[in-house]
Amino acid sequence: MGLDLDYTDGQTPLDEDEKEGLLIPTITTRGDLDEFEQLGVEKANEWLLGRSISIEKILSEDFVKDLHRRMFSGIWRWAGEFRRSEKNIGVDPVMIPIQLRNLLDDCKYWIDNRVFDEDEIAVRLSHRMVLIHPFANGNGRHSRLMADVLIKKGFGKPYFTWGSVNLTKQGEARDKYLASLKAADQQDYKPLIEFARL
Numbered sequence: 001m002g003l004d005l006d007y008t009d010g011q012t013p014l015d016e017d018e019k020e021g022l023l024i025p026t027i028t029t030r031g032d033l034d035e036f037e038q039l040g041v042e043k044a045n046e047w048l049l050g051r052s053i054s055i056e057k058i059l060s061e062d063f064v065k066d067l068h069r070r071m072f073s074g075i076w077r078w079a080g081e082f083r084r085s086e087k088n089i090g091v092d093p094v095m096i097p098i099q100l101r102n103l104l105d106d107c108k109y110w111i112d113n114r115v116f117d118e119d120e121i122a123v124r125l126s127h128r129m130v131l132i133h134p135f136a137n138g139n140g141r142h143s144r145l146m147a148d149v150l151i152k153k154g155f156g157k158p159y160f161t162w163g164s165v166n167l168t169k170q171g172e173a174r175d176k177y178l179a180s181l182k183a184a185d186q187q188d189y190k191p192l193i194e195f196a197r198l
């Protein structure tokens with residue numbers, strides 16, 4: 001049977017190897033997959049509840065991977081592992097560790113030197129993370145949760161709202177989110193910062 005997925009705008013297609021990493025064989029459609037992945041994201045959110053995590057820990061490669069693993073470990077064999085294939089978005093896979101290192105170092109610099117306010121730092125982290133695209137799938141959700149963890153656990157501010165809807169579904173909010181990301185691609189972060197608190 002296998003997994004037969006359709007892709008909405010801005011989603012990263014999986015290659016055949018990655019599809020074989022599916023750990024739940026009864027999942028065959030996008031709808032099934034979305035539901036299981038949503039449960040995984042909720043599990044990661046539960047794990048975060050009430051837990052204190054230092055900024056230093058959040059901004060480490062181990063934590064970046066661990067968060068992805070906690071979101072998707074029951075579903076994808078490669079959860080928490082960097083991708084090995086090229087994607088239509090993201091850096092060459094061999095560059096992921098170094099690019100991530102640069103991003104995490106930049107983020108520490110922004111914090112230490114108060115280069116931007118706290119919301120902007122977390123949103124920039126999220127956008128640069130999704131541009132690197134460290135994983136085969138789940139980068140959008142993971143990058144937003146990274147920003148949430150930094151803002152809440154790192155800075156003690158409320159979680160972002162990210163449009164207050166499920167962004168994996170097609171619709172007005174997702175279009176707005178993608179348009180904001182594209183503005184951020186051009187160094188205009190204002191729309192994404194606003195969207196994150198909408």
Ligand SMILES: Nc1ncnc2c1ncn2[C@@H]1O[C@H](COP(=O)(O)OP(=O)(O)OP(=O)(O)O)[C@@H](O)[C@H]1O
Nearest residue numbers: 010011012130136137138139140141168181182185
């Ligand atoms: N032009 C762009 N610039 C920056 N990021 C982008 C752009 N287009 C798409 N993205 C990001 O890539 C994500 C899609 O990657 P991926 O499929 O790995 O994430 P996902 O969590 O599975 O999907 P999604 O959040 O889209 O449901 C989008 O959610 C968005 O965050």
Ligand SMILES: [Mg+2]
Nearest residue numbers: 011012137138
């Ligand atoms: Mg996806």
